[in-house]
Amino acid sequence: CAKKVKLAKDDTNDLATCRVLLAELEGHQDAWPFLSPVNHKAVPGYRKVIKKPMDFSTIREKLANNRYLNLETFIIDVNLVFDNCEKFNEDNSEIGRAGHNMRRFFDKRWTELLR
Numbered sequence: 001c002a003k004k005v006k007l008a009k010d011d012t013n014d015l016a017t018c019r020v021l022l023a024e025l026e027g028h029q030d031a032w033p034f035l036s037p038v039n040h041k042a043v044p045g046y047r048k049v050i051k052k053p054m055d056f057s058t059i060r061e062k063l064a065n066n067r068y069l070n071l072e073t074f075i076i077d078v079n080l081v082f083d084n085c086e087k088f089n090e091d092n093s094e095i096g097r098a099g100h101n102m103r104r105f106f107d108k109r110w111t112e113l114l115r
């Protein structure tokens with residue numbers, strides 16, 4: 001076919017990349033606070049403080065229902081999980097540390113897969 005504009009990013013494999021990245025996040029030993037939506041009835045203050053809750057099961061649902069436009073909108077949701085965690089939890093807490101570990105792991109993996 002006609003020569004494509006070089007500047008366009010090749011997004012052919014983005015969906016597969018999102019599935020791989022999500023599976024690795026879910027399989028991480030520090031994923032336990034993020035596997036399901038935070039139960040705001042059991043966690044006082046959460047609903048008021050965190051305006052846009054997000055978790056790995058919700059991301060999986062959105063991926064399965066083709067709700068992500070591209071890799072970037074997927075990465076925005078993953079980072080929302082970690083940003084919510086930093087907002088609500090002390091750095092020096094079980095869940096706070098898990099969030100920092102998971103963000104570090106994610107940043108390393110997606111740059112490896114895409115650079």
Ligand SMILES: Cn1cc(C(=O)NCCN2CCCC2)ccc1=O
Nearest residue numbers: 032033034038043084085088089095
């Ligand atoms: C991300 N995040 C999670 C929680 C939480 O309590 N998650 C439940 C974790 N449990 C593990 C086994 C059953 C449920 C609280 C604050 C927060 O920011």
